[in-house]
Amino acid sequence: MTKIAIVYHSGYGHTAKVAEHVQKGAAHAGAKVDLIAIDAEGNLPESAWATLKAADGIIFGSPTYMGMVSWQFKKFADASSKPWYTMDWKGKIAAGFTNSATLNGDKGSTIAYLALLAAQHKMLWTGTDMHPSNNKAATRDSLNNLGGYQGLLVVSPSDASVDEMIPGDLKTAEAFGANVAEIVKSVKR
Ligand SMILES: Cc1cc2nc3c(=O)[nH]c(=O)nc-3n(C[C@H](O)[C@H](O)[C@H](O)COP(=O)(O)O)c2cc1C
Numbered sequence: 001m002t003k004i005a006i007v008y009h010s011g012y013g014h015t016a017k018v019a020e021h022v023q024k025g026a027a028h029a030g031a032k033v034d035l036i037a038i039d040a041e042g043n044l045p046e047s048a049w050a051t052l053k054a055a056d057g058i059i060f061g062s063p064t065y066m067g068m069v070s071w072q073f074k075k076f077a078d079a080s081s082k083p084w085y086t087m088d089w090k091g092k093i094a095a096g097f098t099n100s101a102t103l104n105g106d107k108g109s110t111i112a113y114l115a116l117l118a119a120q121h122k123m124l125w126t127g128t129d130m131h132p133s134n135n136k137a138a139t140r141d142s143l144n145n146l147g148g149y150q151g152l153l154v155v156s157p158s159d160a161s162v163d164e165m166i167p168g169d170l171k172t173a174e175a176f177g178a179n180v181a182e183i184v185k186s187v188k189r
Pocket residue numbers: 009010011012013014015016063064065066067068099100101102103104105106156158
């Protein structure tokens with residue numbers, strides 16, 4: 001069974017919900033998935049580092065705050081210099097997602113940073129493996145209607161509670177999780 005770890009930060013619960021949907025999709029595709037939350041202080045449970053080391057693929061997730069990952073995610077990234085030093089994550093599949101309030105919201109720089117982090121670890125970055133829904137018939141409920149290739153993009157409108165997140169985005173998160181799981185499976189074979 002392929003093992004995937006999803007390591008994410010969420011300040012107010014929206015990105016956590018995205019992570020749960022990515023997990024659902026990956027699990028549906030047959031992977032064993034561990035959800036690892038970075039806490040409000042930017043720390044992980046100590047055992048999570050072993051889970052990350054044992055994973056075949058790691059999916060990074062962060063809200064976009066001021067056009068970048070949250071400081072808590074960056075603290076995790078800096079702490080990952082320890083497994084970097086021994087190249088523990090080298091050769092693992094990596095992917096990433098972000099969530100923010102605005103349709104664009106400068107999510108691109110967050111995803112680019114996640115891909116850069118993966119490159120520093122000599123991981124193999126994979127995108128969403130999804131076409132964008134960008135024709136006249138597309139709506140916010142269409143699959144990948146935000147058109148992310150490099151990573152999964154989600155919008156949580158600024159006044160939306162976690163329960164009011166956009167169904168199309170959560171459906172896209174599940175499809176993304178399934179795609180990453182299939183890629184991890186094919187590389188592991
Ligand atoms: C400090 C801070 C900075 C933010 N910066 C951005 C931003 O640059 N672009 C954007 O679209 N939304 C921005 N937002 C909105 C959040 O990305 C949005 O509320 C998101 O759903 C929060 O996810 P969370 O509930 O997992 O923390 C910001 C929110 C906060 C608190």
